[in-house]
Amino acid sequence: MNAMEILRSSLRGMTSNPMRSVLTLLGVLIGVGSVILLVGVGAGSAKAVSDQIDSLGTTTLTVRSGSGGGIRFQDLTTGVADALQSSVDSGDATALIAVVPEVSSSQTITAGTTSTTAQIIGTTANYFDVTSSKVAQGTAFSANDLAQSRRVVVIGAELATTLFGSQGDADYVDPVGQTVVVGSTPYLVNGVMAAKDSTGTESTNNVLVVPLTRVQQSIAGYGNLSSIVLQATDADAVDVAEAEATTVINTELKIASTDDATYTISNQAQLLAASTSTASTFSAMLAAVAGISLLVGGIGVTNIMLVTVTERTREIGIRKALGATRGAILGQFLTEATLLSLLGGALGVLGAVIGSQFEILGVKPAIVGSSVVLALGVSIGIGVFFGGYPAFRAATMRPVDALRHE
Numbered sequence: 001m002n003a004m005e006i007l008r009s010s011l012r013g014m015t016s017n018p019m020r021s022v023l024t025l026l027g028v029l030i031g032v033g034s035v036i037l038l039v040g041v042g043a044g045s046a047k048a049v050s051d052q053i054d055s056l057g058t059t060t061l062t063v064r065s066g067s068g069g070g071i072r073f074q075d076l077t078t079g080v081a082d083a084l085q086s087s088v089d090s091g092d093a094t095a096l097i098a099v100v101p102e103v104s105s106s107q108t109i110t111a112g113t114t115s116t117t118a119q120i121i122g123t124t125a126n127y128f129d130v131t132s133s134k135v136a137q138g139t140a141f142s143a144n145d146l147a148q149s150r151r152v153v154v155i156g157a158e159l160a161t162t163l164f165g166s167q168g169d170a171d172y173v174d175p176v177g178q179t180v181v182v183g184s185t186p187y188l189v190n191g192v193m194a195a196k197d198s199t200g201t202e203s204t205n206n207v208l209v210v211p212l213t214r215v216q217q218s219i220a221g222y223g224n225l226s227s228i229v230l231q232a233t234d235a236d237a238v239d240v241a242e243a244e245a246t247t248v249i250n251t252e253l254k255i256a257s258t259d260d261a262t263y264t265i266s267n268q269a270q271l272l273a274a275s276t277s278t279a280s281t282f283s284a285m286l287a288a289v290a291g292i293s294l295l296v297g298g299i300g301v302t303n304i305m306l307v308t309v310t311e312r313t314r315e316i317g318i319r320k321a322l323g324a325t326r327g328a329i330l331g332q333f334l335t336e337a338t339l340l341s342l343l344g345g346a347l348g349v350l351g352a353v354i355g356s357q358f359e360i361l362g363v364k365p366a367i368v369g370s371s372v373v374l375a376l377g378v379s380i381g382i383g384v385f386f387g388g389y390p391a392f393r394a395a396t397m398r399p400v401d402a403l404r405h406e
Contacts, residue, residue, distance in 0.1 A: 020308065021340060023300070023304065024305075025340060027300035027344065028294075028345055029297075030293060030348070031293045031294030031348065031379075032348025032349065032375045033352045033355065034294070035294055036349060036352035036368075036371050036375050037290075037365055038286035039287050039371040040368060040371070041286060042280075042283025043283060045283075046283070048363060058235045059237075059238060060130060061238065061266065062229050062230070062266050063080075063227060063229075063245065063249065063263055063265050064263060076228065076263060079252060080228065081225060083252040084228065084245060084248050084249070085099045093241070093244040094244070095232050095233055095244055096230055096232060096244055097231050097232070097233050098129075098231035099230055100127050100131070100228065100231075101123065102227045102228065103122040103215050103219075103224070104120065104121045104122070105120055107119075109163065109180055109208065111163035111178060111179070111180045112163075114162070116159070116163065118159050119208070120210055120215065121207055121215075122210050122211065122216065123210075123211075124143075124146055124211075124212055125140065125141060125143045127209060128154070128193075128209075130229055131229060133204075134193065134194040134196075135154060135193055136193060136194040137174070138154070138176035138189070138191030138192060139190055139191050140190065141154060141211055145190075145211050147213070149211060149214045151187045151188060151214060152211065153187045153188070153190065153210050154191045154193060154208070155207070155208050155209075156192075156206055163180065164178065176189055176191060182208065183218075183219070187208075249261075287371075294382070297382065298382040298386040299386065301337055301340065301382055301383065301386040302386040302387070305390035306393070309333065309391075309394045317397065320399040326395045326396065330391050330392065332394075333391035334383075334387055336387070337386065337387020337388075338380060338383030338384055341379045341382045341387070345375060348379070349372055
């Protein structure tokens with residue numbers, strides 16, 4: 001019995017009971033589709049976090065007060081920022097190109113009859129370039145606005161929608177040129193920032209960015225900073241920039257050892273490494289859960305094929321009596337199980353591709369090519385492995401016993 005005859009016999013067996021074949025296909029389809037989709041969710045989650053971190057700038061570092069168990073905000077002053085800026089201007093810090101001091105607080109913002117709470121950030125004019133915060137409408141404030149302590153603001157996209165509505169709405173008002181009241185002080189809206197992804201719990205779109213000198217005069221006072229954002233010359237120079245910043249800050253604060261530091265320096269590369277590790281663990285857990293469903297599908301293949309062998313016992317007996325070899329019987333049932341598993345796997349891949357067009361758990365799945373190949377390979381393996389026992393059982397039947405079967 002040649003290969004084509006075995007294939008034809010297998011196809012006849014599959015079509016002789018369509019409902020049973022469909023149920024077998026569904027078991028493998030669900031297993032394969034689950035593996036690909038859930039691995040895709042993990043990959044999509046990792047990509048989303050990576051994109052968010054990239055949007056914040058891969059060359060930035062952030063200096064914040066606090067180390068160990070204590071927070072000492074008095075240490076992070078404008079003097080520290082000035083010392084860092086002096087090292088950049090003098091060329092002593094070769095890997096640093098920008099220093100952006102920040103003061104932030106939560107304030108009540110009012111525009112007309114609408115009020116909300118948002119974060120106000122007092123900073124310098126180069127904040128927008130260093131933090132990759134693009135201005136979509138209007139303009140950013142200038143160095144002259146900073147020097148003159150002008151009451152001008154650039155607002156985030158979410159805050160603009162809250163206060164002035166969405167573009168296209170009947171009640172929409174162009175924010176640029178409008179007045180917002182921060183606390184009890186009116187400010188002119190210079191511009192609106194483009195919507196931006198956020199990696200933390202605080203939305204980067206629900207903010208007002210104001211000249212640092214104005215915030216110090218009217219809200220925060222002089223001296224204390226919330227953070228200092230630094231920019232390295234390029235992504236490869238981030239570690240050198242961190243070392244240079246550490247030296248300057250330790251000298252300014254008279255800290256003899258970094259073990260005694262009352263500040264921390266973090267960079268996006270560290271965040272990316274941590275998020276990648278977390279996403280990898282998450283993906284592995286999802287793949288393990290999906291793998292269980294694939295295993296269940298394999299057990300289903302075994303059960304269905306055992307029932308098939310039992311129902312076709314007389315057929316097996318007749319074929320053996322007519323001269324069919326053990327290899328031919330084994331090949332027929334093994335091919336049948338493998339074809340069912342492969343077809344179910346192919347449909348599972350198709351289902352996963354379709355499913356990846358929709359968000360799952362708030363994440364857009366990213367189909368991973370290796371998971372598709374692996375899932376298809378496993379589906380073939382399921383046919384061979386889980387179909388092996390039923391096929392062997394059919395091949396080893398004695399013709400006399402098989403013909404007696406009712």
